[in-house]
Amino acid sequence: MKSPNEINIIKMKDISMVYDNGAIALDKVNINITRGEFVFIVGTSGAGKSTFIKLLLREILPTSGLLVVNGYNINNMSTRELPYLRRSLGVIFQDYRLLPNKTVYENVAFAMRVIESPRRLILRSVNSVLDIVGLREKYKCFPSQLSGGEQQRVAIARAIVNNPSVIIADEPTGNLDPETSWEIMDIFQRINAVGTTIVMATHDKTIVDTMQKRVIAIENGRIIRDEASGGYGYET
Amino acid sequence: MKLKTSEYFIKEVATSLKRNNWMSLASIGTVTISLFILGMFLMIVVNLDRMASTLESQVQISVYLKDDISQKQSEELKEKLEAMQGIDSVAYISKEKAMERFQERLGDQKYLLDSLDSTNPLPNAYEITVKNPQMVKTASKEIEKLPGVDTAVYAQDVVEHLFDLTQLIRSIGLAIIIFMFGATIFIISNTIRLTVFARRKEIAIMKYVGATDWFIRWPFLLEGVVLGFIGGSVAIILLRLSYLALTQKIYDMMTFFPLIPLYPFLTYMTIAIIFSGIIIGALGSVISIKRYLKV
Numbered sequence A: 001m002k003s004p005n006e007i008n009i010i011k012m013k014d015i016s017m018v019y020d021n022g023a024i025a026l027d028k029v030n031i032n033i034t035r036g037e038f039v040f041i042v043g044t045s046g047a048g049k050s051t052f053i054k055l056l057l058r059e060i061l062p063t064s065g066l067l068v069v070n071g072y073n074i075n076n077m078s079t080r081e082l083p084y085l086r087r088s089l090g091v092i093f094q095d096y097r098l099l100p101n102k103t104v105y106e107n108v109a110f111a112m113r114v115i116e117s118p119r120r121l122i123l124r125s126v127n128s129v130l131d132i133v134g135l136r137e138k139y140k141c142f143p144s145q146l147s148g149g150e151q152q153r154v155a156i157a158r159a160i161v162n163n164p165s166v167i168i169a170d171e172p173t174g175n176l177d178p179e180t181s182w183e184i185m186d187i188f189q190r191i192n193a194v195g196t197t198i199v200m201a202t203h204d205k206t207i208v209d210t211m212q213k214r215v216i217a218i219e220n221g222r223i224i225r226d227e228a229s230g231g232y233g234y235e236t
Numbered sequence B: 001m002k003l004k005t006s007e008y009f010i011k012e013v014a015t016s017l018k019r020n021n022w023m024s025l026a027s028i029g030t031v032t033i034s035l036f037i038l039g040m041f042l043m044i045v046v047n048l049d050r051m052a053s054t055l056e057s058q059v060q061i062s063v064y065l066k067d068d069i070s071q072k073q074s075e076e077l078k079e080k081l082e083a084m085q086g087i088d089s090v091a092y093i094s095k096e097k098a099m100e101r102f103q104e105r106l107g108d109q110k111y112l113l114d115s116l117d118s119t120n121p122l123p124n125a126y127e128i129t130v131k132n133p134q135m136v137k138t139a140s141k142e143i144e145k146l147p148g149v150d151t152a153v154y155a156q157d158v159v160e161h162l163f164d165l166t167q168l169i170r171s172i173g174l175a176i177i178i179f180m181f182g183a184t185i186f187i188i189s190n191t192i193r194l195t196v197f198a199r200r201k202e203i204a205i206m207k208y209v210g211a212t213d214w215f216i217r218w219p220f221l222l223e224g225v226v227l228g229f230i231g232g233s234v235a236i237i238l239l240r241l242s243y244l245a246l247t248q249k250i251y252d253m254m255t256f257f258p259l260i261p262l263y264p265f266l267t268y269m270t271i272a273i274i275f276s277g278i279i280i281g282a283l284g285s286v287i288s289i290k291r292y293l294k295v
């Protein structure tokens, strides 16, 4: 089922997603994303961005169409393979989703512990990713003692600690002020520079316009624009 | 499973039991009560069963012989009866012996026999006990076909009622045991659901970073098993104490009451109750976590 040397890290062919209540969230979407790309998924609220992200994580199954992520055929894979698909992806949400009763260090180490990584590797990797996000000094803090930006940086550290080939982020700057948002984008850019693919859903016009990366615009579940290097495209 | 992983699981279970100490106590109590009732029923069913079989084994077939057969024919018949499948014992009751018994049974009303003028209308007979009381009916039909046999009779009503009664006791006992089992699983799964619910975010994160379902399940499963094991252990202690006290009381009143011997019955009982506790705990936790694994 898995073919890791595939250059298309994400392949969507005629993907449609209709929810149980009849809402058509995605309508015959065709997209290829190759290794190392930095892609923005843009669109207004309700456009279908989160649905797109959930499909990549196989949190939901498409109603029709073909979807391959990191060599896993989402439609045909067994649930036993799901953990391994997830290990190849790093996921970041708008609301950080940290464990409040665990320290910064433990929150990041948790992601390694639950996939049974060796303890010595955990210590080394956690310290190294905390360096990348600039939170080495705060490793003992609890999430409640951190700012929103810092909490999101912990979430990023957790997402990258298992060396995923793709980072999938759903509005990671949605709860942050512009200045803090740029700190997050700076980290993303550094992660992308070492070859990690980044797929980020957002409706932050300034960020998209400034970064000049590939932009896939969704409206009412349809792709209305796919530009290799562009801006948000229209006023929000 | 790696050593450090099991360490992690044990720590998780200890933390959870400490954090939910009241709920844990409540579910241990529920398991104890359910398994105690379950155990009591088992003991009653097993003993009633035992009593029924004892009574059943006392059911006899009386084989009445024709008046005109010779001593030799009678002895041949005895050999044939003894050779039959499933026959336990064959005892000869002469017509004189039968009359004696009859007189004894009549007691004060012996005068009723006066009109017989010392003729003896009772036939010679064989009294047969069978190994398996379920065979009484077929065996007596077979016997009636043998030469020299007039009729073969047994206490048909008693036997058939006894079968019905034991069958009923077994069915009711089984139904109650299944019901108690289900109810206990339900209660324990609700307790563990509290733990699972309190940790649903953690479970979701575990799923997102690629933990396997079994890795996520283990601590909850262990928690259920620990609760079930403790509950079962308390139940078996109470059961043993009550059973010993009860049997002592019964023996004090009726020495020959056919109760099941204490051992190995109590040993099997202990194993069964503790094992049930563990199974109930494990099933309860697996059921309660199922929904939260769908992320």
Ligand SMILES: Nc1ncnc2c1ncn2[C@@H]1O[C@H](COP(=O)(O)OP(=O)(O)O)[C@@H](O)[C@H]1O
Pocket (backbone or CB within 6 Å): A019, A020, A021, A023, A024, A025, A043, A044, A045, A046, A047, A048, A049, A050, A051, A052
């Ligand atoms: N679980 C759901 N059940 C039913 N409809 C849903 C569900 N999730 C999203 N939708 C609908 O699908 C459409 C796209 O939603 P979503 O993907 O969340 O958009 P976005 O993330 O771009 O705001 C919306 O119309 C929304 O109401």
Ligand SMILES: [Mg+2]
Pocket (backbone or CB within 6 Å): A049, A050, A051
């Ligand atoms: Mg959304």
